[in-house]
Amino acid sequence: MSDLLNQDEKPHRGGSTRREFLTQITMAGAGLSFAPILVKSVTPTSALALIQPVKVNLMVNGLAKSLTIDSRVTLLDALREGLAMPGTKKGCDHGQCGACTVLVNDRRINSCLTLVAMCDGAQITTIEGLAKGDQLHPMQEAFIKHDAFQCGYCTPGQICSAVGLVKEGHAKTDANIRELMSGNICRCGAYQNILEAIKEVQTT
Amino acid sequence: MNELVGKPLDRVDGRLKVTGAATYSAEYYPGNLAYGVIIESAIPKGRLKNLDTSVAEKAPGVLKIMTSQNSMSLHFPAGSDPGNGKYAEKDLLPLQSERIFYGGQAIAVVIAETFEQAEHAAMLIKADYDKDKPVFSLEKNIDQAYKPKQGLGGSEVQIKRGDADNALQSAAVTIEETYTTPVYHHNAMEPHATIAEWKGDELMMYDATQSVMGSKNLMANMLGVKPEKVRLISLYIGGGFGSKGFSWPNTVLTAMAAKLVGRPVKLVLSRQQMFTNAGRRTQTIQKISLGTDNAGKLNAIKHATTSETSFVDEFVEPAGIATAMLYSSPNADISHSLVRLNKGTPCPTRAPGEAPGTFAIEAAMDELAYKLKMDPVELRLLNYAETEEQKNKPFSSKNLKECYRQGADAIGWKQRNPQPGSMQEGNYLIGYGMATATYPANRSASTAKAILFADGHAEILCGTQDIGTGTYTIMTQIAADAFALPMEKVKVKLGDSSYPKGANSGGSQVSASVGPAIRAAALGAVNKLIKMAIADSGSPLHGHKEEDIVAANGRLYVAKTNSGESYEQLLSRNGGKVEALATTNVSTRQQEANPAAKSGAEEEAEKESKTNAVVQDDEKTDRKPYAFHSFGAQFVKLRVDKQLGTVHIDKIVSIMDIGKVLNLKTAKNQIMGGIIFGIGMALMEGTGYDPNDGRVVTRDLAQYLVPVHADMPEFDIRFIDKPDPYISPIGARGIGEIGITGITAAINNAIYHATGKRVRDLPVTADKLI
Ligand code: FES
Ligand code: FES
Numbered sequence: 001m002s003d004l005l006n007q008d009e010k011p012h013r014g015g016s017t018r019r020e021f022l023t024q025i026t027m028a029g030a031g032l033s034f035a036p037i038l039v040k041s042v043t044p045t046s047a048l049a050l051i052q053p054v055k056v057n058l059m060v061n062g063l064a065k066s067l068t069i070d071s072r073v074t075l076l077d078a079l080r081e082g083l084a085m086p087g088t089k090k091g092c093d094h095g096q097c098g099a100c101t102v103l104v105n106d107r108r109i110n111s112c113l114t115l116v117a118m119c120d121g122a123q124i125t126t127i128e129g130l131a132k133g134d135q136l137h138p139m140q141e142a143f144i145k146h147d148a149f150q151c152g153y154c155t156p157g158q159i160c161s162a163v164g165l166v167k168e169g170h171a172k173t174d175a176n177i178r179e180l181m182s183g184n185i186c187r188c189g190a191y192q193n194i195l196e197a198i199k200e201v202q203t204t
Numbered sequence: 205m206n207e208l209v210g211k212p213l214d215r216v217d218g219r220l221k222v223t224g225a226a227t228y229s230a231e232y233y234p235g236n237l238a239y240g241v242i243i244e245s246a247i248p249k250g251r252l253k254n255l256d257t258s259v260a261e262k263a264p265g266v267l268k269i270m271t272s273q274n275s276m277s278l279h280f281p282a283g284s285d286p287g288n289g290k291y292a293e294k295d296l297l298p299l300q301s302e303r304i305f306y307g308g309q310a311i312a313v314v315i316a317e318t319f320e321q322a323e324h325a326a327m328l329i330k331a332d333y334d335k336d337k338p339v340f341s342l343e344k345n346i347d348q349a350y351k352p353k354q355g356l357g358g359s360e361v362q363i364k365r366g367d368a369d370n371a372l373q374s375a376a377v378t379i380e381e382t383y384t385t386p387v388y389h390h391n392a393m394e395p396h397a398t399i400a401e402w403k404g405d406e407l408m409m410y411d412a413t414q415s416v417m418g419s420k421n422l423m424a425n426m427l428g429v430k431p432e433k434v435r436l437i438s439l440y441i442g443g444g445f446g447s448k449g450f451s452w453p454n455t456v457l458t459a460m461a462a463k464l465v466g467r468p469v470k471l472v473l474s475r476q477q478m479f480t481n482a483g484r485r486t487q488t489i490q491k492i493s494l495g496t497d498n499a500g501k502l503n504a505i506k507h508a509t510t511s512e513t514s515f516v517d518e519f520v521e522p523a524g525i526a527t528a529m530l531y532s533s534p535n536a537d538i539s540h541s542l543v544r545l546n547k548g549t550p551c552p553t554r555a556p557g558e559a560p561g562t563f564a565i566e567a568a569m570d571e572l573a574y575k576l577k578m579d580p581v582e583l584r585l586l587n588y589a590e591t592e593e594q595k596n597k598p599f600s601s602k603n604l605k606e607c608y609r610q611g612a613d614a615i616g617w618k619q620r621n622p623q624p625g626s627m628q629e630g631n632y633l634i635g636y637g638m639a640t641a642t643y644p645a646n647r648s649a650s651t652a653k654a655i656l657f658a659d660g661h662a663e664i665l666c667g668t669q670d671i672g673t674g675t676y677t678i679m680t681q682i683a684a685d686a687f688a689l690p691m692e693k694v695k696v697k698l699g700d701s702s703y704p705k706g707a708n709s710g711g712s713q714v715s716a717s718v719g720p721a722i723r724a725a726a727l728g729a730v731n732k733l734i735k736m737a738i739a740d741s742g743s744p745l746h747g748h749k750e751e752d753i754v755a756a757n758g759r760l761y762v763a764k765t766n767s768g769e770s771y772e773q774l775l776s777r778n779g780g781k782v783e784a785l786a787t788t789n790v791s792t793r794q795q796e797a798n799p800a801a802k803s804g805a806e807e808e809a810e811k812e813s814k815t816n817a818v819v820q821d822d823e824k825t826d827r828k829p830y831a832f833h834s835f836g837a838q839f840v841k842l843r844v845d846k847q848l849g850t851v852h853i854d855k856i857v858s859i860m861d862i863g864k865v866l867n868l869k870t871a872k873n874q875i876m877g878g879i880i881f882g883i884g885m886a887l888m889e890g891t892g893y894d895p896n897d898g899r900v901v902t903r904d905l906a907q908y909l910v911p912v913h914a915d916m917p918e919f920d921i922r923f924i925d926k927p928d929p930y931i932s933p934i935g936a937r938g939i940g941e942i943g944i945t946g947i948t949a950a951i952n953n954a955i956y957h958a959t960g961k962r963v964r965d966l967p968v969t970a971d972k973l974i
Contacts, residue, residue: 070318070320070321072320072324073320077319077320080230080231081318081319084233085224086224086227086228086230086231087223087224087225088224089228089393089394089442090230090395090472091393091394091395091475091905092475092904092905093474093475094475094904094905094906096475096904096905096906097393097475097905099393126224127222127223127224128223128224128225130223131223136219136222136223140222140223143218143222144214144215144218144219144222145214147214147215147218147869147870147872147873149218149221149222149672150443150672150673150674150870150873150874150877151392151393151394151440151441151442151443151671151672152217152220152221152222152226152440152442152672153228153392153393153394153442153443153672154393154442155221155222156224159222177913178913178914178916179913179914181913182912182913182914183912184912184913185393185905185910185912186393187390187391187392187393187443187445187910188393188443188672188873188877189873189876189877189878189879189880189881189911190873190876190877191880191911191912191913191916192876192916192919193873193876194913195913195916
């Protein structure tokens with residue numbers, strides 16, 4: 001009991017830590033299908049134990065990028081901090097808000113839940129890569145026309161998610177769009193306008 | 205004139221926002237940037253006995269671990285008031301001592317080369333505490349409640365007229381109920397973020413704030429540097445809703461960390477930290493007593509609110525404020541009490557006071573209507589306040605009856621069966637509900653600079669900010685009209701403390717405050733241009749009378765003859781540009797959180813404004829005789845699943861009387877956003893605390909539910925769109941907050957109508973309905 005108490009009273013940043021999450025991912029990746037989600041990982045005595053630079057080759061918005069990067073870095077942080085491409089947003093870092101949505105090999109994913117080390121060889125499209133030069137992507141045009149944002153912070157994620165959704169072929173009814181966009185939170189509440197924007201692109 | 209104002213134009217920053225090119229505060233990359241991570245206290249009260257940083261210090265990439273031992277010492281902020289518990293002791297400021305006053309308080313900051321390294325090192329720090337007995341339950345400590353003397357900005361929070369107690373005793377019909385609301389967290393999508401960089405004694409900061417000026421002044425104050433040595437930028441803000449209206453410890457800690465390591469530092473709060481370290485809406489316990497005669501005419505209103513504050517500062521959620529003026533009643537008694545808890549300080553959250561307050565009073569009005577067997581709309585019309593009875597002043601403009609009428613029509617109010625539980629569709633009970641929305645119309649002093657350039661474009665500089673409401677866009681509309689230029693030729697620059705002082709984004713005041721200053725500055729610049737033309741012997745306008753010259757489409761000309769020239773032609777002969785400063789010194793309320801001494805630039809602006817006819821006209825209007833408020837009517841139709849108790853909102857009709865609509869597109873979006881915040885308050889949001897140690901258990905967006913796409917109803921949002929003749933020459937009142945008012949009650953009242961169950965405790969989750 002006293003042990004448990006000590007554990008709880010460790011100074012904290014809250015939620016599951018990147019390190020715990022990494023443990024889960026690695027174990028799952030190693031084929032241990034009963035990933036020990038409930039097992040607390042042990043605090044390493046040597047910090048060095050976690051440092052593993054990895055080399056990753058990515059195609060980001062059609063450009064080849066080669067990174068040698070800390071193995072703990074998420075795709076989101078690799079984009080925002082490593083490549084200084086802040087168009088992709090961090091809202092929660094836990095896969096709960098959708099602000100970090102990008103397209104990896106044309107599929108929408110939460111880049112905060114994806115380690116960059118898992119993306120070697122992947123084609124990544126971020127909000128910065130949707131327009132063709134000065135010509136906006138139709139989804140971007142529709143977002144402006146329908147005023148589908150206010151602060152704009154969830155917007156890159158909403159747009160990438162919407163582009164992915166249309167591609168998936170499920171954006172057929174209002175109810176479907178609403179359901180399948182529900183992983184993208186807009187605290188400003190531009191939902192109705194986002195729906196209108198997606199509908200416009202879906203039907204053109 | 206007024207061609208652009210009022211048009212539903214696309215946002216001027218839309219392209220930047222849909223391409224990811226708008227830069228938020230964490231998105232700058234000064235050379236040699238280091239990353240900071242805050243370590244929080246795991247206990248709510250006590251003392252840090254030992255902080256073992258030895259392992260963490262050796263972790264790769266770690267530059268420094270900042271604790272109370274090695275951090276720079278801070279100065280009291282202006283506005284400290286020990287007598288009122290505001291930063292009463294020096295060690296209440298971040299990292300100034302080992303004492304702990306709330307769970308989640310910063311006890312250290314790790315600064316490292318990368319974010320990952322900082323996060324990792326943070327895990328290696330061990331803290332030992334001497335624990336004290338904390339207080340964190342509002343209900344259990346209600347006997348400790350005290351009555352605060354004043355609210356935010358010196359506002360009145362204990363309000364009385366007549367004798368409500370006496371009147372209640374003789375009332376024919378009474379209602380007395382208690383309504384409760386939980387703690388809510390703002391959860392703006394952008395986490396609080398700061399980058400700080402020292403260059404000698406100068407400090408450059410990028411900070412997600414609703415007040416570039418307030419944040420800059422506070423930083424200068426606490427860090428002990430001259431305000432002119434601090435520059436703070438906030439070009440785009442990922443939502444605030446009140447949470448970025450105060451400066452939280454993270455901002456000053458970033459500057460302290462940058463000083464300590466001698467490098468620029470970026471520090472972004474995690475979503476989890478936003479639940480302990482960046483404010484919240486307080487829990488409220490609100491007791492409402494209403495007394496009427498047999499016909500339903502109110503004779504007494506009582507609204508007693510108890511809420512919480514911290515040991516570090518005082519904040520009153522003024523839940524009863526709107527009740528003082530919402531309905532006609534000779535007797536009213538509005539009171540507020542506070543209990544100090546070992547939690548971080550609460551702060552304004554979208555419509556602080558009005559949001560939880562209109563839930564209580566408007567649900568109580570509904571209960572009263574049913575008790576009187578009256579239509580809830582009729583009850584409100586019977587008790588309609590033609591004047592502001594507390595202040596005994598007429599409203600500057602009020603069209604609430606029209607809001608009720610249009611709203612009732614649009615939702616089909618008359619067609620419903622008023623009997624609770626009487627309407628069904630298959631497995632669902634159908635309910636209709638309504639409530640009144642209201643929010644004060646605030647305006648405060650603002651300054652703006654206008655510049656016309658020889659290439660024909662113009663700029664506005666103003667130290668206010670756009671937190672997502674559309675300020676860039678509507679200010680461009682206002683400025684373009686005043687400059688007589690098309691939108692594309694006008695660039696409005698905000699979010700930089702080096703610009704003239706604009707209003708902070710609080711109290712829905714930016715449009716009403718900054719708009720007139722920007723308009724006056726732009727018109728001032730055009731007026732200078734006209735004078736320049738008259739004086740210029742090379743101009744076709746030379747020697748003409750000022751009043752004969754008009755500006756349109758970037759050109760000055762004599763109205764009768766059409767002879768004239770373009771701004772470009774005139775300016776290229778006359779020094780290349782013309783500048784005008786304007787300060788509109790108008791306030792509809794007491795101000796302000798961090799008043800600072802006037803800078804030289806502000807004095808210059810005030811001097812110039814004395815010769816600006818637009819400012820003089822505006823300031824001449826006598827506003828004292830009027831009460832400034834916006835109003836609206838919220839109508840809801842919803843379904844409740846008979847077996848599951850789940851609530852599905854079908855339709856929300858919202859009719860708003862907010863003065864002139866500056867841009868229908870952004871205005872509708874604002875109201876909708878407020879309503880959606882209200883849907884969250886009514887049905888799903890609420891922060892849970894561990895009853896044993898007072899720590900937040902709903903520390904992320906999987907535990908703290910906010911409305912998502914799938915929760916959306918159909919919206920019908922309309923505006924009365926009658927300019928307010930007294931607020932400003934533009935006639936617009938603010939709209940950032942009114943949308944959330946009344947809506948929780950309208951939803952609650954509709955649930956009662958559907959089910960016959962009155963839930964007086966928010967949020968109305970399914971378990972409360974089965
Ligand atoms: S930041 Fe990735 S889902 Fe929130
Ligand atoms: S636009 Fe602000 S969160 Fe969506």
